[in-house]
Amino acid sequence: MSATGIGASVRRKEDFRFITGKGHYTDDISRPGQTYAYFLRSPHAHAKIKRIDKAAAEKMPGVLGVLDGAEMQADKIGNLICGWMIHSKDGSPMKMAPHPALAVGKVCYVGDPVVVVVAETLAQAKDAAEKVVVDYEELPAVVDCAKAKGATQIHEVASDNVIFDWHLGDKAKTDAAFASAKHITKLDIYNNRLAPNAIEPRAAIGEYDTGSESFTLWNTSQNPHVARLVIAAFVGMAPENKLRVIAPDVGGGFGSKIFIYNEEVVALWASKRVGRPVKWTAERSESFLNDAHGRDHATHAEMAFDADGKILGLRAHTVANLGAYMSTFSSSVPTYLYATLLSGQYAIPQIYCEVDAVYTNTAPVDAYRGAGRPEAAFVVERLMEVAARELGVDPADLRRRNFVKSFPHQTPVIMAYDTGDFDASLKKAMELADYKNFGKRKREAERRGKLRGIGFSAYIEACGIAPSQAVGSLGAGVGLWESAEVRVNPTGSVEVLTGSHAHGQGHETTFAQLVSERLGIPIESISIVHGDTDKVQFGMGTYGSRSGAVGMSAIVKALDKVEAKAKKVAAHMMEAAEGDIEFKDGTFTVAGTDKSAAWGDVALNAYIAHKFSGQELEPGLKEGAFYDPANFTFPAGCHICEVEVDPTTGETEIVNWSAVDDFGVVINPMIVEGQVHGGVAQGIGQAMIEHAIYDDNGQPVTGSFMDYxxxxAHNLPSFKVGMTMTKCPSNPLGMKGCGEAGAIAAPAAVINAITDAIGTENIAMPANAATVWAAIQKTQPRAAAE
Amino acid sequence: MPTVSMTVNGKPVSANVDARTLLVQFLRENLRLTGTHVGCDTSQCGACVVHVDGVALKSCTTFAWQVEGANVTTIEGLANGDKLHPMQEAFRENHGLQCGFCTPGMIMSAVEMVWRKGSDLDEQTIREELDGNLCRCTGYHNIVKAIHAGARAMAGDRGPAQQAAE
Structure with a gap:
């Protein structure tokens, strides 16, 4: 292993600009003649718009435009869309309601954008927005997903507010498995609604150039090409070749910056209307209102066991809240990203899952770190833990008894697990957690008046979201391959243009490590270019832990072509047969001779083209590739959480976190461990404190960092992180993906630990001090009676 | 419009600004020092922390005129020329950042934490002192490590406010 190659914890190349304040985030960019947009949003969860009076606002100082949805429609600007088709049980397509970027006729959630004011300064835009009068006729609001079906109708297309009722698996066979069961474990679960809260708020700058009749959009996007495609082809802003999307440094995404949002569409349109660049940056309170939220599932789940503790079947019924409108990929999250993972790490013969997705008068809900897979892992791992307690079996033993042990393994819910060693990660996690001495620690804690508990989460996920043919058959409107272009310069330095996008993952370092390893050149000579549709070929962006397994595989494929072409050049240079050229550590040699040519010489010769004729070989050294994998990847592992609860207050402290993950081949362990830390932190947040709450009228209660x-730092422990490795067989590097694992594994581990500590079978998330204290009050009489 | 004057990163600056102008707006928009970030509107996240006369301050909740005549240091002014500040080095060495957006505020808070609490900081102190800075990427694990190491590397640096007080 070289110091900068695959497997080395290389310090990040991108860090210098971030630690010195020299990054370029969207809000750091100012365009000549720039103006500022401020959005007037709905204060009501559900209301008809009776009248909009803009006259006073238009006369305010500095105002350049006060624009509404009717004007947008008159300019033939189309609606936002959801790009994943789901069909109901009866074969009917999902009921996608119109989603205008500025509300037309009615508003459907608090924060729904109604009017945009564009002015010379932001303060002037805000002042003018105060003068806009909107008359609303309030309608009853639907908030709770469990009560949405048949409540006040929100959209014309969905008479009972149900978007689809979908299912997966064989109901009859699953019911038969349950009929023969010796034991059935049942659980009701609410997977709490979360606000994504990347620390960089969303932002957009729209600019229209009258000379070339083209638009440029700077925005906080995880996938600029997808944004361009949707805004061009569906919203109809401009032809695709007349729209450039630039996503510069992006300050965290976690899914929330995948989606195509109202404000970026409006910034583009308004820039043409006012003839000047238009900038919008969300305030945090707007982020709480408008960024797509995550989770919000209510599930009843059951698991059936035979007399030996072997799982016979699993069935689940989930109601998923998709909010007021269908966000870009919302329909895929509670369906194919969720129910397909309900087999967990276990050989389960029969699984049946029904999902009802509903509209409510709340912010749209879409993918948030893990997206469907945390919900699935939570169902499976909570059921396993509760079952172990009911059956009187050690939770590790019950898991081991049911692990999938041979691969490939076809589950009853589409996924074919390619490889893994679940026993190995469980064993290593138990060692890391010092499981065998837990009893001692529990007794010691009891002497201090504390309740100590331990919880497992043996999760699996499907990552590297692809392959295109498979996701297409499940309803995806796009392909999920990735692209790369490797440009070798005449001096031998290299630019890699990738369709992936980094917003904290460190691609500028890890992708360069791959190129450094392959070409034997220093990572300083390698630049990774992403996030600009004018520079980079079409690419699918970063989400679903796919940039390694899919994005880097595309780079491997392009590097293969570069190497093949460079060998041809070297053969001409050294007057040898192409088949005799060997390439290692940055040097080309002729087999069996002492002839050699350095990487830089070959690069230069490829461009000066003096050693070969253009008829024999094309000059230049630049190759592109599109890579579409053969299967999803299946990262898996085991996290063990140990807590101490103070029974007098319900305060819970995580005293030990042991994470062991199998991510396949790891490029940069330092970066991978960082991804685990961040994911676990978000999972602990969900389990213990985070909850995006609306009151019964649909008013958000958690609208700032004061309430949410x-x-x-003091809520979280330090983490013990370990790894096991089985190589992924479906991509050339053997990688699986690591970005979401922590968020998927953590919630079940926390709740399993807390319920173990306080002696209850179920507790709602977030299990904050008040919730835990209340649960203790219920369990203590029982404990006393024993 | 009132005139505000102050010293920013060692340079005297002066401008006529709307009285509502916040210090962070003055830094980002008037001076184009965009390293200081805004991550919230309730003074909770700490992405906007700068030093005013050696004291960490949230520039998103301070009017520019409130620091009239003060000595302001932003993340852009922390390094000594080409030589990074030891806390900047520690964040890079310990992978204490991912997306980088909270990082300038984290580093400015961390430096002032060392000035107040000394260079031998234990984990619990660091975690408690970070109450005013939010990070969504790192789970704080490596930020805590970075501050621990950065503090050691700053041994002997008691900061301008403490030095002035003596």
Whole structure:
């Protein structure tokens, strides 16, 4: 292993600009003649718009435009869309309601954008927005997903507010498995609604150039090409070749910056209307209102066991809240990203899952770190833990008894697990957690008046979201391959243009490590270019832990072509047969001779083209590739959480976190461990403190960092992180993906630990001090009676 | 419009600004020092922390005129020329950042934490002192490590406010 190659914890190349304040985030960019947009949003969860009076606002100082949805429609700007088709049980397509970027006729959630004011300064835009009069006729609001079906109708297309009722698996066979069961474990679960809260708020700058009749959009996007495609082809802003999307440095995404949002469409349109660049940056309170939220599932789940503790079947019924409109990929999250993972790490013969997706008068809900897979892992791992207690079996033993042990393994819910060693990660996690001495620690804690508990989460996920043919058959409107272009310069330095996008993952370092390893050149000579549709070929972007397994595989494929072409050049240079050229550590040699040519010489010769004729070989050294994998990847592992609860207050402290993950081949362990830390922190946040709450009228209660509990440094422990490795067989590097694992594994581990500590079978997330204290009050009489 | 004057990163600056102008707006928009970030509107996230006369301050909740005549240091002014500040080095060495957006505020808070609490900081102190800075990427694990190491590397640096007080 070289110091900068695959497997080395290389310090990040991108860090210098971030630690010195020289990054370029969207809000850091100012365009000549730039103006500012401020959005007037609905204060009501559900209302008809009776009248909009803009006259006073238009006369305010500095105002350049006060624009509404009717004007947008008159300009033939189309609606936002959801790009994943789901069909109901009866074969009917999902009921996608019109989603205009500025509301037309009615508003459907608090924060729904109604009017945009564009002015010379932001303060002037805000002042003018005060003068806009909107008359609303309030309608009853639907908030709770469990009560949405048949409540006040929100959209014309969905008479009972049900978007689809979908299912997966064989109901009859699953019911038969349950009929023969010796034991059935049942659980009702609410997977709490979360606000994504990347620390960089969303932002957009729209600019229209009258000379070339083309638009440029700078925005906080995880996938600029997808944004361009949707805004061109569906919203109809401009032809695709007349729209450039640039996603510069992006300050965290976690899914929330995948989607195509109202404000970026409006910034583009308004820039043409006012003839000047238009900038919008969300305030945090707007982020709480408008960024797509995550989770919000209510599930009843059951698991059936035979007399030996072997799982016979699993069935689940889930109601998923998709909010007021269908966000870009919302329909895929509670369906194919969720129910397909309900087999967990276990050989389960029969699984049946029904999902009802409903509209409510709340912010749209879409993918948030893990997207469907945390919900699935939570169902499976909570059921396993509760079953172990009911059956009187050690939770590790019950898991081991049911692990999938041979691969490939076809589950009853589409996924074919390619490889893994679940026993190995469980064993290593138990060692890391010092499981065998837990009893001692529990007794010691009891002497201090504390309740100590331990919880497992043996999760699996499907990552590297692809392959295109498979996701297409499941309803995806796009392909999920990735692209790369490797440009070798005449001096031998290299630019890699990737369709992936980094917003904290460190691609500028890890992708360069791959190129450094392959070409034997220093990572300083390698630049990774992403995030600009004018520079980079079409690419699918970063989400679903796919940039390694899919994005880097595309780079491997392009590097293969570069190497093949470079060998041809070297053969001409050294007057040898192409088949005799060998390439290692940056040097080309002729087999069996002492002839050699350095990488830089070959690169230069490829461009000066003096050693071969253009008829024999094309000059230049630049190759592109599109890579579409053969299967999803299946990262898996085991996290063990140990907690101490103070029974007098319900305060819970995580005293030990042991994570062992199998991510396949790891490029940069330092970066991978960082991904685990961040994911676990978000999972602990969900389990213990985070909850995006609306009141019964649909008013958001958690609208700022004062009300929404974000994990802070003192809420979290240090983490013990270990790894096991089985190589992924479906991509050339053997990688699986690591970005979401922590968020998928953590919630079940926390709740399993807390319920173990306080002696209850179920507790709602977030299990904050008040919730835990209340649960203790219920369990203590029982404990006393024993 | 009132005139505000102050010293920013060692340079005297002066401008006529709307009285509502916040210090962070003055830094980002008037001076184009965009390293200081805005991550919230309730003074909770700490992405906007700068030093005013050696004290960490949230520039998103301070009017520019409130620091009239003060000595302001932003993340852009922390390094000594080409030589990074030891806390900047520690964040890079310990992978204490991912997306980088909270990082300038984290580093400015961390430096002032060392000035107040000394260079031998234990984990619990660091975690408690970070109450005013939010990070969504790192789970704080490596930020805590970075501050621990950065503090050691700053041994002997008691900061301008403490030095002035003595």
């Amino acid at each position: 509990a974000m994990p802070r």
